[in-house]
Amino acid sequence: MSNSGRKSPQRAANDLTVLLRTVLGEDRFPVDVEALALEVSRNHEDPITAVKGIDIDGFEGMLRARRKKPGWQILYNTQPRYRGRERFTLAHEFGHYLLHRRPLTAEHYRNGELSDDFDFECLPLQANGWKDGEKQREEEADTFASFLLMPIDDYRNQVGSQEVTRDLLGHVTDRYGVSLLAAARKWIEFTDTRAAMVVARDGFALWGRASTRAYRSGVFIQSGMPIPDGSIMAMGSASQHTSSQRPVALPAGIWTFSRGSEPVRELTFFSDRLGLAVSLLQFDPADYRAEIEDEEPWDSYDQFVSFGQR
Template sequence: MTDRARKTPRRAANDLTVLLRTVLGEDRFPVDVEALALEVSRNHEDPITAVKGVEIDGFEGMLRARRKKPGWQILYNTQPRYRGRERFTLAHEFGHYLLHRRPLTAEHYRDGELSDDYDFECLPLQSNDWKDAEREREEEADTFASFLLMPIDDYRNQIGGQEMTRDLLGHVTDRYGVSLLAATRKWIEFTDARAAMVVARDGFALWGRASTTAYKSGVFIRSGMPIPDGSVMAMGPTSQQAGGQRPTSLPDGIWAFSRGSEPVRELAFFSDRLGISVSLLQFDGRGGGADIEEEEPWDSYDQFIAGVRE
């Protein structure tokens, strides 16, 4: 398949969303990626014939070609066991199948076994070793997974222009069966609100992402920036009232960005298992100053996965 004929990740995911809506209606979440991949691939000469969980340290997922006859297997890591991450990995590998695989036919097995390397192995945060084409494929598979699991039109309907709270974010993660990180990042990518997310470890930002409107008003999260004293994230898990669902209002002078500091509402989450903390920052108004026009990257997530190993 030529690049011109190949579907974009978003189009491929949207086509499947239409299919699922037609067959299952609105009660189709969370998406059963395994069943979908097995059923859709049956229409090809080289279908996906198995989806298997494995427990291998340092392994994320793989789309593996069968060695004896045309077909594929999806393998995914079940250690640590976290269903939201597993579902995203399955969707990611299914994206490789639809977007990137070289279709296999009986001709590839004329010597009795597949000899060439057709596999896609996805290692966590190793993209500083990838070539540009490999990095692009990984980003496309992530985009496909995001749009398949969390269609924007449905996500918008769930949010309805509300302030993001702990309850609302919990509703979203439950509906789509995804991790908090995936659900938060998805909201940041499409919201019209001025908002940003910060992922940190040991008091420093690993990566961050700002909504388009937030970035244009000067909000940019740099990898390695120190988490400010006085922030909810810096004060730790006991900083918010027990059972508190709404963000904590903070005055200006705490979170500061390129255009200075302003009041912010901060909602923080803490994961001992992953050793990270996540803050969702929500701002009021447009912020001071004119919009940024220069071609600067608007988040540090891509910089993080491109240049940092975990």
């Protein structure tokens, strides 16, 4: 599909949110992505005709062109380790359909079968393994899925100015039917507080995300950075059963970033199933720190894409 006149991921998701709110009202969560994709795509010559779960190791999701006539299928992994991410995967593939597909017509099937490769297969890859354009498409599909499943106005209504706790994040994941990672990253993206998210495995950060305010005060997470001793994350999953439902206050000298170290409140979750640890770091206001101006939040997700995101 040409980029000329194409909607942004946010606009495409917001248009569908308005439609869902009009038809279903405020009590429309979690979004039934399968029903929505089938219904909306009926207006196109190449609709989505099937949504299927499959069980294949290493497979995430796929938007697959039909081989005999114009149309598409969405395939997604149903293995237990992927549960909690299925809805996000469906929305991600639906995003590819709306934003990136080349519309199929009868001309593409002139010889009785599809003559070219139109598929979008989404795998947990490192960004430096992508071909040109793939990184942008994957980020756009993720953005579409995030805004479709967790509209920003509704998310803000759920969270408000409350401190982020286990119970609050549990409420968010239940309401939207998404994974903890998706719900936490959404909060980092819109909060006006100083906060950061760290995703780690085996004692090292896989990727991270800092809020705009945190980044501008010198907080960013480097892929591969060691998790510091003394942090809740470094204590391992055994600490999860005894730690508070609320963030744990830690002194300066534990989490250190480009402008030094400061006290932090850390809320950590462990997934033995995925072998991941996730920490939300919340900082005090940075009134005493000069902020970096006119910069976008630095995101080590740009350097490493973890399969735990969806």
